[in-house]
Amino acid sequence: MSTRRSVLVATLAALSAFALSPAQAQTKTDFKVAWSIYVGWMPWGYAADHGIVQKWADKYGITIEVTQFNDYVESINQYTVGAYDAVTLTNMDGLSIPAEGGVDTTAVIVGDFSAGNDAVILKDSDNLADIAGRNVNLVEFSVSHYLLARALESVGLSERDLKVVNTADPDMVGAFQTPDVTAMVTWNPMVSEILALPGANNVFDSSDIPGEIIDLMVANTAVLADNPDFGKALAGIWYETAALLTADTAEGAAARAAMGAASGTDQAGYEAQLTATRLFDQPADAVAFVTSPALETTMDHVRTFLFEKGLLGAGGSSPDAVGIEFPGGTVMGDAGNVAFRFTDTYMKLAADGAL
Amino acid sequence: MRLVNVRPDRTVRLMLGLLPFVLLVMAYVIGSAARLAENPNDKLLPALSTLAQTINTLAFVPDARTGNYILWTDTLASLTRLAWGLGISTASALVIGLVTGILPVARAALAPVVTFVSMVPPLALLPILFIVLGLGEVSKIALIVIGVTPIMARDLALAAAALPREQIVKAETLSASSWLIACRVVLPQILPRLIDSLRLQLGPAFLFLIAAEAISADAGLGYRIFLVRRYLAMDVIFPYVAWITLLSVLIDIGLSTLRRRLFPWSEMAR
Secondary structure (H helix, E strand, C coil): CHHHHHHHHHHHHHHHHHCCCCCCCCCCCEEEEEEECCHHHHHHHHHHHCCHHHHHHHHCCCEEEEEEECCHHHHHHHHHCCCCCEEEEEHHHHHHHHHCCCCCEEEEEEEEEECCCEEEEEECCCCHHHHCCCEEEECCCCHHHHHHHHHHHHCCCCHHHCEEEEECHHHHHHHHCCCCCCEEEEECCHHHHHHCCCCEEEEEEHHHCCCCCEEEEEEEHHHHHHCHHHHHHHHHHHHHHHHHHHCCCHHHHHHHHHHHHHCCCCHHHHHHHHHCEEECCCHHHHHHHHHCCHHHHHHHHHHHHHHHCCCCCCCCCCHHHCEEECCCCCEECCHHHEEEEECCHHHHHHHCCCC | CCHHHCCCCHHHHHHHHHHHHHHHHHHHHHHHHHHHHHCCCCCCCCCHHHHHHHHHHHHHCCCCCCCCCHHHHHHHHHHHHHHHHHHHHHHHHHHHHHHHHHCHHHHHHHHHHHHHHHCCCHHHHHHHHHHHHCCCHHHHHHHHHHHHHHHHHHHHHHHHHCCCHHHHHHHHHCCCCHHHHHHHHHHHHHHHHHHHHHHHHHHHHHHHHHHHHHHEECCCHHHHHHHHHHHCCHHHHHHHHHHHHHHHHHHHHHHHHHHHHHCHHHHHHC
């Protein structure tokens, strides 16, 4: 009888095999990193293709498999269910997807912040206030949505004054050319293409809220705690590649051309996007950024936005449900449920040349 | 007794039919419990109680921002698009199918183009539709029409052509005109096939609808799934998938009943 029951249990266990097990915290040597195409994340792909990842992984005696995702959201979802140890994402998506989903996540590297890569674009008007009453096409709940909320705040409007229409990002450029689309919020490379069209006006962009849309490389906190070498290797890869990327040499130009080609543009197009990006190629700058009090203000804006949209602390009555830890140990929100952490540990090691 | 001769009675049949569903639910519950034990905030396989709570919020609690009941607003938006798309498809397929089925001249003119169009993968046309027709309702309905009409039209033309030639000759000896033959001999006999054809196209029609809603919309079943996918909100996605499946099954049963009521004689042909 008991045998039969155990057969049944085994069958059910097999059936439930689709329940992937979350990333297990233990010492290990094989790591998986996911990234997707964006100006500030192209260095990861370049580093993987040009042996920089291999070099740093070998130095710490580990292997790092770097996978490019064509779909940004899918890469975050795969990280959240535990299929990857680290992923590239923005501060807002890191808080609302893995952290809200109970996956304790640490920002290993602050790679850059958007300083113009995200923009609110109006047709036939250069006054942001004219957005009132229009249909606004954007990817709902993305950083575009956040940028719109911040833009509306700046002119005393709210989302009630307009109508948001969810539109997929690959279709933005085409959509802007149809007559019924008159307002749009999107990011580069679409922004530069759309602004080149007649009648398109940039009325608000991320350089108006500097340092609020931050692009990170995050890793599972438990994996990182058990394997600090993984974090060190990531920092080593990033700063070596970033130095190459910003170098005013033939090698630097070749790297920018390669990253431009990989993101569907060319060297000039990629360099134009870089000017709208505050890239942290010096670890000391990133350490200063992540330890400044401004980051706490930013995260408070972000979590309030997410809470108002029902994306954070679901069912709770305040955005405090998910705790956010800053370097030095300050916690914003529930200290018993810290799931999103900023740290300067690895960037500091890079700044001190201790990698 | 040989296995091929074992016939389960009604009760056993019912139980055997339910077994796969029960196993699926049990596998889900076990998987969900295992994941939640490890991480209480896990979103991939929410507990049944979470699912029930979310369904309640979606269906019976007005949305704080808009005051709408999300599930019903989405369902209404999607079913309206589906009804327009399938309505236009059915009407045009009937006309094209009838004409090409009985008039050799029309067949010569239309059959190649209908065959050609039916081979165009509709989803590949989506970017073009959005540019030409805008992001509004028209492009979504057009996608359904383009995807479904040619196949239904070809199906009906085949059904019309398969009618015994003797029937047409007989009607002619009774001095019926082409118009009368079309209306009184062919049309009644292909109408049951039209309904069956529509039933078979329900699946593809939903596929096109969801694909179009995923790209640009402010309400709809496909819109919601692709919106909350961003937040791995499986507690919304699972009920929506089940709801879409249930809607399809209900529409299918409804159409099947309609055919039996309207054309009871067509049952004998099977």
